[in-house]
Amino acid sequence: xPTTPPPIPPPTGPGSPQDVPPPRGSVPIDPATLPxxxxxxxxxxxxxxxxxxxxxxKDGLNRCPKCxxxxxxxxxxxxxxxxxxxxxxxxxxxxxxxxxxxxxxDQLQGTVIASGAKDIKADTASLMTFKCPGCGAEVxxxxxxxxxxxxxxxxxxxxxxxxxxxxxxxxxxxxxHIKKDDAVARISQFVDKRRLFALKAFKEQFTPENxxxxxxxxxxxxxxxxxxxxxxxxxxxxxxxxxSDDKKKTYYDADVYQVERQIDFTVDDLPLESSSxxxxxxxxxxxxxxxxxILPFDTKNAVKWNASYLAxxxxxxRDMDVEKLRPRLEDELLSIARAQVEKSVSRFDRxxxxxxxQLSVHGTRWVSMYLPVWLYSYxxxxxxxxxxxxxxxxxxxxxxxxxxxxxxxKLLMAALTVGxxxxxxxxxxxxxxx
Amino acid sequence: MSSDGGMWLLALxxxxxxxxxxxxxxYYRNTDKSHDFEHETAVVAKPVxxxxxxxxxxxxxxxxxxxxxxxxxxxxxxxxxxxxxxxx
Numbered sequence: 001x002p003t004t005p006p007p008i009p010p011p012t013g014p015g016s017p018q019d020v021p022p023p024r025g026s027v028p029i030d031p032a033t034l035p036x037x038x039x040x041x042x043x044x045x046x047x048x049x050x051x052x053x054x055x056x057x058k059d060g061l062n063r064c065p066k067c068x069x070x071x072x073x074x075x076x077x078x079x080x081x082x083x084x085x086x087x088x089x090x091x092x093x094x095x096x097x098x099x100x101x102x103x104x105x106d107q108l109q110g111t112v113i114a115s116g117a118k119d120i121k122a123d124t125a126s127l128m129t130f131k132c133p134g135c136g137a138e139v140x141x142x143x144x145x146x147x148x149x150x151x152x153x154x155x156x157x158x159x160x161x162x163x164x165x166x167x168x169x170x171x172x173x174x175x176x177h178i179k180k181d182d183a184v185a186r187i188s189q190f191v192d193k194r195r196l197f198a199l200k201a202f203k204e205q206f207t208p209e210n211x212x213x214x215x216x217x218x219x220x221x222x223x224x225x226x227x228x229x230x231x232x233x234x235x236x237x238x239x240x241x242x243x244s245d246d247k248k249k250t251y252y253d254a255d256v257y258q259v260e261r262q263i264d265f266t267v268d269d270l271p272l273e274s275s276s277x278x279x280x281x282x283x284x285x286x287x288x289x290x291x292x293x294i295l296p297f298d299t300k301n302a303v304k305w306n307a308s309y310l311a312x313x314x315x316x317x318r319d320m321d322v323e324k325l326r327p328r329l330e331d332e333l334l335s336i337a338r339a340q341v342e343k344s345v346s347r348f349d350r351x352x353x354x355x356x357x358q359l360s361v362h363g364t365r366w367v368s369m370y371l372p373v374w375l376y377s378y379x380x381x382x383x384x385x386x387x388x389x390x391x392x393x394x395x396x397x398x399x400x401x402x403x404x405x406x407x408x409x410k411l412l413m414a415a416l417t418v419g420x421x422x423x424x425x426x427x428x429x430x431x432x433x434x
Numbered sequence: 435m436s437s438d439g440g441m442w443l444l445a446l447x448x449x450x451x452x453x454x455x456x457x458x459x460x461y462y463r464n465t466d467k468s469h470d471f472e473h474e475t476a477v478v479a480k481p482v483x484x485x486x487x488x489x490x491x492x493x494x495x496x497x498x499x500x501x502x503x504x505x506x507x508x509x510x511x512x513x514x515x516x517x518x519x520x521x522x
Contacts, residue, residue, distance in 0.1 A: 419451025
């Protein structure tokens with residue numbers, strides 16, 4: 001029986017490629033009205049491109065491969081894990097080699113998300129309970145700030161190794177290299193250079209030994225993009241002075257050019273804060289820019305997630321999904337493109353005014369990672385809850401940056417004294433010249 | 435020295451005081467610091483294209499400005515009008 005082909009959709013208007021596309025992940029009809037098999041298919045979670053979960057550690061116990069003890073720690077200053085009973089040492093698997101994360105960035109298409117970077121499920125709790133296989137007791141871990149806990153009866157150590165859907169378990173972790181003594185020394189040195197105008201209460205309470213190790217959540221992004229910028233540039237053609245003595249003025253003539261540049265580029269391991277609080281770099285309200293400044297980390301050396309690296313170390317949970325971070329990534333990619341084209345416009349010696357920019361992101365790969373930071377914090381009282389000042393040390397490279405609260409009146413006095421001195425010299429010169 | 439030059443010198447005191455205040459404040463609080471991702475990220479770029487299409491469109495005569503107005507060639511983070519491209 002001849003069948004009539006379905007009508008060809010018009011090239012413009014509703015339902016055509018010219019129409020505004022529906023939001024990502026949305027379905028035009030209510031799935032509840034559809035038959036069960038279709039509903040199941042529509043509502044099934046999107047496949048994850050790279051599964052980084054560690055199935056062998058799912059029961060929460062990470063056992064020493066030699067003696068079976070769960071008393072496992074990171075050996076300070078190295079990436080090794082060490083058994084506290086038999087002293088056996090072994091290295092975590094490098095996430096880069098295991099999942100091929102450093103390869104094929106120029107071939108990336110679409111959005112590739114590792115399993116630890118999946119969207120956070122809103123209804124999942126932070127608390128995880130384990131049933132201890134040794135004694136049957138229930139052990140609870142609060143994934144908002146800790147990833148390991150000890151059974152208070154039989155002393156088994158539990159770690160959250162299963163990738164829970166609340167964003168607490170990333171794909172990879174970069175172990176601490178800088179030891180506490182080293183971090184304390186760096187923070188002391190940083191503050192010692194800033195004592196003269198520091199807040200009196202800060203100096204009195206300053207105890208660098210209170211520095212704490214924290215794992216902060218980041219998304220490490222590889223990207224394959226093209227960018228184009230357009231604007232105007234000027235080249236100086238003549239420079240001349242008119243007038244005499246103090247009426248002398250310099251004038252310039254210049255040619256104005258229409259300038260356009262395009263660039264194709266890839267970025268490898270761009271770190272983005274995946275905690276909305278840490279990602280807020282408003283320096284009027286907080287000092288998170290201090291933690292941002294100690295980036296980058298040697299993320300190529302990150303190891304596959306294993307909670308044993310976090311024994312005794314607090315952590316902060318991720319609360320940002322890939323789609324929420326995408327505008328931030330695009331902003332940074334545009335900035336990188338602008339930096340890359342700068343050399344190609346060096347002949348415009350009077351500068352360039354970019355007026356338009358365009359970005360096409362061909363492909364991205366997102367990996368969720370915990371990065372190690374030593375943090376010293378000081379709360380300065382004041383209006384609106386005061387200000388929390390951080391001094392942060394990169395747990396891998398030792399790069400240190402901080403915010404030291406200032407004693408305003410001292411600083412004002414110094415500025416006024418210097419200003420008065422300069423004014424006296426100026427008055428002297430003016431007086432002798434007239 | 436003329437009276438004009440002298441008047442200009444009188445600004446030295448307030449300018450010095452403000453300059454010192456801001457310089458010290460920034461040294462302590464580091465509010466101007468952030469991760470220099472433009473230069474510290476591993477970027478592999480193909481050669482920049484478009485220089486062959488640079489076109490002279492106008493001339494400026496007798497300006498006292500040392501740089502083009504709105505110069506943002508080094509202000510990478512200052513966003514300008516975004517023309518939408520496709521993003522994957």
